Amino acid sequence: MVLISIPSLLDRSLAPSGKHVIHAYTPGNEPYARWERLDRRSAEYEELKQARSLGMWQALERVIPDVRSRCEVTLVGTPLTHERFLRRHRGSYGPAIAAGEALFPGARTPLKGLWCCGDSTFPGIGLPAVAASSLITANTLASLPQHWAMLKRIGMG
Ligand SMILES: Cc1cc2nc3c(=O)[nH]c(=O)nc-3n(C[C@H](O)[C@H](O)[C@H](O)COP(=O)(O)OP(=O)(O)OC[C@H]3O[C@@H](n4cnc5c(N)ncnc54)[C@H](O)[C@@H]3O)c2cc1C
Known part of the structure; x- marks a missing residue:
């Protein structure tokens, strides 16, 4: 599942005049193991970011077909991003405790x-x-x- 939102529609201060911020994410289904040993400065990390974000771009293109050519700034976050900036354990959205x-x-x-x-x-x-x-x-x-x-x-x- 890909979730898409445009927060600058609700809060205009989030983007310069005439621009918007789009946020797309897959809620908690990216395996940490895939990223775990990667160096954040390596070409391999950059390539994996591009590859793993492709599905989100494709979902976004179903709503805004020319979105890729219109983006001025694009940022791709990964479990390593959540781990580093949010101090989330293994870059997760939270602890996975299955019901039952x-x-x-x-x-x-x-x-x-x-x-x-x-x-x-x-x-x-x-x-x-x-x-x-x-x-x-x-x-x-x-x-x-x-x-x-x-x-x-x-x-x-
Ligand atoms: C990418 C992402 C998207 C999410 N999207 C949603 C959403 O759309 N809706 C929703 O309801 N929930 C969402 N969640 C889940 C939600 O954000 C969390 O459940 C919630 O923020 C957890 O709050 P918390 O106060 O328990 O922990 P946190 O918000 O993680 O706060 C813990 C704080 O402790 C700090 N900390 C950690 N270790 C130390 C240490 N040793 N010393 C000092 N400080 C430390 C961290 O820096 C952090 O500021 C999302 C989570 C992530 C990661």
Whole structure:
């Protein structure tokens, strides 16, 4: 699957006047092993980037046929890009825990005073899930009466 979006349609500040930003990606299905040992400065890495992005270009061309000739700046990211710039483990989108096989751990840890949230904890990967994990952690730390007291203090209770 290839996902395509044009974020500059929603936020004009993302591109110069008269231009747009297009983002195309394959959600989490690129094997890390293929990239793992490559030098990011090597010709081999550059060639693999071109080869592996071809499918995304082809998907994009079904929507905008002449897109390749109209692009002024093109950037191809890889699992190594996610690993380097986002510090994602093996360049992944998040931990792959298959439904029915295991569960994401909760906020509690064996260490007193150490709590965890984020996409390696329940309910898992993605911004909505990560926001929920922090809510769950906050809710685990503070009782309902404490929540009410806080809401009252900030004028929302
Ligand atoms: C390419 C990509 C596309 C995605 N697309 C979507 C999407 O469209 N929709 C969606 O909902 N989710 C998407 N996700 C998933 C989503 O981005 C993550 O699940 C979410 O950002 C995880 O949030 P987090 O706070 O747990 O971790 P992160 O956002 O990864 O934050 C962890 C932070 O810790 C820092 N860090 C790591 N190690 C250390 C260290 N040793 N010392 C100090 N700091 C450290 C990292 O630099 C990073 O800033 C995508 C993920 C990727 C990689």
